[in-house]
Each structure stands twice: as structure tokens, then as C-alpha cells.
Amino acid sequence: MSGQLEKNDFRHTYRLIAVLVLFVVGAAFARWWAVPETFGQFGRYRGAAVASARTETVPRYVGEETCADCHEDQVELHDKDAHARVPCETCHGPGKEHAEAEGEAPIARPEGKGACLVCHQRLAARPGSFPQIEWREHYKFVGVADESVECTRCHDPHEPLYMDRDLRTARLHPMIHRCRDCHQGREDESLERPENHPPIFECSYCHGPIVEDFAGRTHASVRCTSCHIFFREDESTGRIIRDADPRFCLLCHRAADFRSDDAPPGIEWPAHREEMGTFPEDADKRCIDCHRENIHASEVSQ
Amino acid sequence: MSKELSRRELLKVLGAGSGLLLIHCGPVPPLPGTETDYDWEAHFWGYAIDTTKCIGCNACMRACRAENDVPEGVNRTWVERYRIDAHESVRVDIADKGDYVFEPVAGDVARAFFVPKICNHCEKSVCSQVCPVGASYMSKDGVVLVDHQRCIGCGYCVQACPYGTRYIDPRTHMADKCTLCYHRITRGLQPACVASCPTGARMFGDLKDPKSTLSTVLRQGRYRLLRPEMGTHPKCYYLGLDREVV
Numbered sequence: 001m002s003g004q005l006e007k008n009d010f011r012h013t014y015r016l017i018a019v020l021v022l023f024v025v026g027a028a029f030a031r032w033w034a035v036p037e038t039f040g041q042f043g044r045y046r047g048a049a050v051a052s053a054r055t056e057t058v059p060r061y062v063g064e065e066t067c068a069d070c071h072e073d074q075v076e077l078h079d080k081d082a083h084a085r086v087p088c089e090t091c092h093g094p095g096k097e098h099a100e101a102e103g104e105a106p107i108a109r110p111e112g113k114g115a116c117l118v119c120h121q122r123l124a125a126r127p128g129s130f131p132q133i134e135w136r137e138h139y140k141f142v143g144v145a146d147e148s149v150e151c152t153r154c155h156d157p158h159e160p161l162y163m164d165r166d167l168r169t170a171r172l173h174p175m176i177h178r179c180r181d182c183h184q185g186r187e188d189e190s191l192e193r194p195e196n197h198p199p200i201f202e203c204s205y206c207h208g209p210i211v212e213d214f215a216g217r218t219h220a221s222v223r224c225t226s227c228h229i230f231f232r233e234d235e236s237t238g239r240i241i242r243d244a245d246p247r248f249c250l251l252c253h254r255a256a257d258f259r260s261d262d263a264p265p266g267i268e269w270p271a272h273r274e275e276m277g278t279f280p281e282d283a284d285k286r287c288i289d290c291h292r293e294n295i296h297a298s299e300v301s302q
Numbered sequence: 303m304s305k306e307l308s309r310r311e312l313l314k315v316l317g318a319g320s321g322l323l324l325i326h327c328g329p330v331p332p333l334p335g336t337e338t339d340y341d342w343e344a345h346f347w348g349y350a351i352d353t354t355k356c357i358g359c360n361a362c363m364r365a366c367r368a369e370n371d372v373p374e375g376v377n378r379t380w381v382e383r384y385r386i387d388a389h390e391s392v393r394v395d396i397a398d399k400g401d402y403v404f405e406p407v408a409g410d411v412a413r414a415f416f417v418p419k420i421c422n423h424c425e426k427s428v429c430s431q432v433c434p435v436g437a438s439y440m441s442k443d444g445v446v447l448v449d450h451q452r453c454i455g456c457g458y459c460v461q462a463c464p465y466g467t468r469y470i471d472p473r474t475h476m477a478d479k480c481t482l483c484y485h486r487i488t489r490g491l492q493p494a495c496v497a498s499c500p501t502g503a504r505m506f507g508d509l510k511d512p513k514s515t516l517s518t519v520l521r522q523g524r525y526r527l528l529r530p531e532m533g534t535h536p537k538c539y540y541l542g543l544d545r546e547v548v
Contacts, residue, residue: 036452045439049449050342053441057485060369061494086500090361094368118403119359119500125383125404125414126357130501 060094063087067095070103074158081159082131082229084167091115091157116151142252143263153258154251161229162247173230173240203228214296227295246273249287340488346444347482347537348509348516350525351418354542355503358383358416360402362495362504369483369494376469378480379420379495384546388412392546417547418504420495421446421467421480422528422536429459429468429479438477444509444537445482453477464532482506509537 041047067088068075078084089095093108113135122132139147142154156162203224204211214220227248229241246269255266276290288295358381366372366379377398385393387410397404427446430438437452438459453476460468460477468479483493487506491497496506507516516539519525525539529548540547 039436042442043439045436046449046452049439049447049451050441052450053447053481053484054488055485057370057481057483059483059486059489059491059494061365061486061491061497063491063497083500085502087498089365090359090498090500094365114401114403118361118401119357121404121406123358123383123404123406123414124385124411125416127354127415130357 058096060096061089062095062099063089066099069099078158080166081163082161082231083158111150113151116155116157143260144258145260145263146258149258153256154254161241162245162251163229163241163243164245164248165241165243167231167239167241170231170239170241210296217296218294243286246287249291340490342441342443342488344443344510345508346510347423347487348444348507348520348539349420349423349482349537350505350507350516350519350539350541351420352503352505352541353415353417353544353547355501356381356416356418357501357503358397358404359500360397360404361498361500362418363398363402365494365498366480369486370481373472375472376478378467378478379418382417382419383414384417384544385409385411385414386544386546390546413544415544417540417543418495419465419467420538421482422465422534422538423480423482425535425537426533428462428464428532428534432458432462434458441484443488445484445487446479447481447484448477448479450474450476450478464529464534465536 036046038047039045042050064075064087075088078086078088091108091110095107097105098107117135119130120132122134126132135151136147139145139149211224214224227242227244231239231241250267250269252264253267255268259266360381362379363377363381366377370378372378377396380396380398381404382394382396383404385395385407387393395407423440423444423446425440425444427438427440430440430446433439434456435452435454437449437454438446439449440446455470455475455477457470457477460470468477470476471478483491483495486493486497492506496504505516505519507514509517509520511517519541520539525541526543527536527539530536
């Protein structure tokens with residue numbers, strides 16, 4: 001050999017290249033076969049899966065605006081009262097089918113005490129500021145003798161407290177009603193006030209003369225907050241509701257066959273109003289415009 | 303086989319091979335398959351739960367089941383009731399049977415509260431990391447999803463999740479979980495659980511938008527995360543959480 005390379009001397013290199021080529025082709029084929037289309041498009045997953053996640057389910061909860069398209073009056077009432085923050089479909093279930101059929105398809109209308117107690121049954125774990133009851137105690141308190149009577153005989157679920165007042169314009173109360181955050185009325189609760197107890201802001205702290213005046217009247221056993229309903233919105237603000245339409249008073253004072261003998265005095269409505277000659281000419285007249293003496297003086301010097 | 307031909311063939315084959323590889327590495331197109339112009343890179347979704355507002359009505363669980371067709375026996379979201387007695391002994395229960403209603407329970411309670419639970423849509427989600435087939439992933443807008451065409455139902459993700467939010471669907475035998483109602487949020491709606499919460503205990507929002515309610519709440523810094531020591535960087539922020547909850 002004279003240092004000249006013969007053609008055959010490269011044969012092992014060709015073989016190596018052929019093997020490499022086969023490997024690359026094989027790997028490419030295996031990848032094409034095993035890796036689904038669009039895999040790796042956005043990341044280490046199938047890109048097309050994102051589109052399926054968006055489209056394979058259709059929204060069934062349509063929202064209050066859709067409900068208001070047909071039930072405007074109902075929604076408007078609902079937005080004024082204590083349930084303003086409760087979305088329609090929380091009680092009525094998803095409204096898609098009902099809305100698409102323009103009301104022809106039925107929507108859930110929850111019935112029985114359970115429909116209310118799902119939120120309002122008294123539970124130790126429920127925040128103290130949330131209204132909650134033992135319904136038998138409540139029936140006893142308001143003088144309902146017949147236990148088969150439904151909550152809805154007195155409380156319209158869309159306006160449960162008949163507050164003739166838009167929640168959005170109700171007066172903002174400067175104090176935070178926090179007592180019930182700790183004091184939830186449990187039997188084992190200590191009555192001794194600890195040294196580090198925060199300052200107490202009872203209603204009388206600012207409204208002393210009114211509270212004093214109230215103590216001597218027929219409603220003395222009723223709490224201030226039973227009528228002046230306090231809505232806690234967040235850590236620092238709350239709204240206090242004062243005005244109510246006559247049905248608010250009727251929550252306790254409606255004459256009904258299901259009431260017990262020791263119930264608060266019941267009246268026939270609207271017969272009572274006609275009898276007193278204030279109906280319908282004076283339709284805006286409120287109960288307390290005649291019955292002020294039963295609650296507290298409207299003007300008490302502070 | 304001559305030298306010239308062999309090189310040409312080699313180039314052809316290599317060209318074809320690399321072409322196949324290149325198919326997978328093109329520029330990122332916008333999110334496909336949608337009728338609305340939703341830009342998934344403009345959002346990063348987060349979630350917050352104010353435990354002081356939860357009343358344990360389970361409306362969220364009912365809505366989730368109706369919206370996402372979740373079968374009985376498994377949950378995408380649920381509410382835990384904690385009852386802690388004077389000796390710091392903790393009892394936890396959930397109401398995921400029948401009407402999903404919490405019943406009163408007798409017994410001494412020093413403090414009690416509800417804690418809603420849901421997928422934390424972790425930024426460094428363990429469930430996606432352990433998936434052997436790339437069926438679990440996080441979308442660009444921060445939602446951990448499952449690809450039902452890829453999942454082989456091995457259950458690694460179910461075991462890996464530190465929060466117990468995944469399950470194997472008894473009908474399909476595939477992993478499933480909360481999608482943050484991806485079909486809703488990409489249409490500008492809120493997740494069903496948020497849309498049905500009567501007290502505003504559940505909040506959903508865009509972490510990329512400094513003006514969103516969620517960002518505003520989180521800026522105050524008064525929140526806690528579940529099991530932060532796991533390094534999963536969860537995106538479900540808890541407000542007013544009791545010290546017993548981890």
C-alpha cells in the first residue's frame with residue numbers, strides 16, 4: 001500500500017451510515033405511529049384536548065340575566081330582599097333546558113321545609129351571623145301550632161322578609177355586629193366576660209334612649225335586630241334595613257287557621273285595612289303609621 | 303450502490319425524518335375549536351374560598367354534579383364540616399350522600415366551621431408530572447385538565463394529588479377532576495360552584511388582571527394555602543382558615 005485509499009476501504013463507514021439511516025427512519029416512524037396528532041403543540045400534551053375540554057360540555061347554569069328575560073318582576077323583587085345574593089339557580093337548579101324551551105320545559109320548584117332548611121337549619125358550623133333556626137322552636141315562637149304548615153305560608157322565597165327596601169340603597173351601618181361570631185347561643189357557652197373581651201357595641205350603646213323607651217312597650221321581648229335586619233357584607237361594612245311593607249308585620253300577626261292560641265294577635269289582611277278606611281286611597285300607609293305606640297317613639301332625643 | 307446516490311438518499315431520508323419532527327414544533331397557534339375569541343394566554347385563573355362565609359348548604363356540590371355530570375360516589379368539589387371539641391379533638395365529615403344536606407349532630411363543640419374543597423390547580427401540579435402518557439396537563443391559562451383520549455386509568459395522579467381532589471370515574475375507568483368548568487370560564491362565565499354559591503364564599507378570577515376581585519382580595523395577603531410545604535404552588539387561596547385545617 002502506498003498511502004492511496006482504495007474505494008473498498010470506506011465500506012464499513014457506508015454500513016454504519018446505513019444503520020444510522022435505518023435507525024432514524026425507524027425512530028421517526030415509531031414516533032409518528034405512537035405520538036398522537038397535535039401532541040406537543042402547546043406542551044407535553046395533546047393540543048386538541050384543550051378544544052375538547054372547552055366544547056364537550058355545555059353550560060347548564062345560565063345566570064340571572066337569562067331568567068330576567070322572562071321573569072323580570074320576580075327578579076326585581078328578589079333583588080330587593082334578603083335573598084338578593086342567592087342566585088336563581090341555587091334553588092331552581094340549572095335553567096338551560098327551561099330557558100331554551102322558553103318555559104315549556106319544567107324547572108325545579110323545591111318544596112317542603114327541607115328546601116329552606118338546607119341553608120337555614122341551625123348548625124354549629126354555620127357562621128353565627130347567618131340566620132338559622134330549629135324550625136320547631138321557630139314555629140313555637142311565632143305561634144304556628146300545625147307542624148305540617150310549610151315555611152312558604154308566611155315567607156315568600158323570593159322576598160322572605162318583605163323588606164320594602166332595595167338592599168343596594170339601604171343605610172350603611174357604621175358598627176359591625178360581631179357578637180354572634182363568637183356567641184352562637186350554645187348551652188355550654190360561658191357567661192363570664194373575659195378580660196380581653198372586645199368593646200361591646202350593643203344597640204343601646206348609641207341608641208340608648210330608643211332602647212329604653214322600647215323596653216316599656218308591647219314589643220319589649222322582640223330583639224332590635226328582628227326588625228332592623230342587619231346584613232353583614234364583609235369585614236367592615238353592613239347594611240341595616242328599617243323599612244318594610246305591611247307583610248313584614250304580618251309575618252307574626254297574620255290571622256291563620258294554623259296559629260296557636262298564644263300566638264301574637266292575628267289580623268285579617270287586607271280586610272283590616274279596608275275596615276280602617278285606609279285602603280285603597282292611602283295605599284302607602286304603613287302599619288306603624290297607626291301602630292307606632294306598639295314599637296318605640298319615632299323621635300327620641302339622643 | 304454508488305457514492306453520489308447514497309448521499310442523495312441519505313439527505314432525502316434525513317430530510318423526511320426531520321420534516322416529520324418539525325411538524326410538532328411549529329409556532330404556537332391560538333386555542334382552537336372555539337367560537338369565541340378567547341385568548342388563553344391573556345389569563346391565569348385562580349380561586350379563593352372565604353371559609354367564614356360558607357354556610358355548608360352544598361349548593362356548589364349540587365351545581366357541579368348537574369353541570370359536569372359527576373357520578374354518585376365521587377366528588378369534584380365538596381364541603382368539609384369540622385367540629386373541634388374542648389380537647390382539640392377534631393371530627394370531620396362531608397355530606398355527599400342522598401340530598402347532600404348536613405344534619406345537626408349532638409355533642410360538645412368548642413368551635414365548628416365549614417371548609418369547601420376543590421382542585422387547587424397547582425402551578426407545579428404533581429398530578430401532571432406523574433402522568434406517564436401526558437394525559438394530565440396544565441393549560442396556558444392555569445387550569446389542570448385531563449385528556450380523556452390519552453388517559454389509561456393507571457391512577458398515579460389520584461395517588462399523587464396531596465389534596466385528594468382526583469378520582470377514577472366508575473363509568474369510564476379514567477381519571478377525572480375539577481376542570482374549573484373550563485367550558486364556562488372560556489365563555490366568560492363563572493364556574494358552576496361559584497355561580498351557585500348563595501353567600502359569595504367562593505371566588506374565581508384572573509390572577510393576571512390586577513383589577514380582578516380575586517387579585518384585589520389577594521393583595522391584602524390575608525390568606526393561607528393548603529399544604530404549601532408540598533411545593534405544589536396551589537392556586538386556591540383560603541381566607542379565614544382555622545389553624546386545624548391543613
